[in-house]
Amino acid sequence: MSFLRNPFLLLGVNLxxxxxxTYxxxxxxxxNLEEHEARMDELEGTLRGHIxxxxxxxxxxxxxxxxxxxGMKMNEYYGKRGRDEKQQ
Structure with a gap:
């Protein structure tokens, strides 16, 4: 049991x-960030369509x-997604 008192071993185990x-x-x-972004993109598309x-x-x-x-105005303003606009 003396190996448990070794400070280098304890430091290695802790690190x-x-x-x-952390990983x-x-x-x-x-x-979770990727899932949230996907949900927000879907919500944005839905809201653009409703507006x-x-x-x-x-x-x-x-x-x-x-x-x-x-119809042209609706497609122009609300058919695109926010991510598409950011890339341009």
């Missing part, structure tokens, strides 16, 4: 435990533009 737990927590954190439908309905009620203009 390896810290390194292992594990970092990998979980990265996974487009609301604006199209408002234009139709107000009588602004033709049907083709409204």
């Amino acid at each position: 390896s435990a810290i390194a292992g737990s 594990l927590l970092r990998s979980h954190h990265i996974y 487009g439908l609301i604006e199209e309905s408002l234009d139709r009620i107000e009588g602004n533009g033709t049907e083709a203009d409204r």
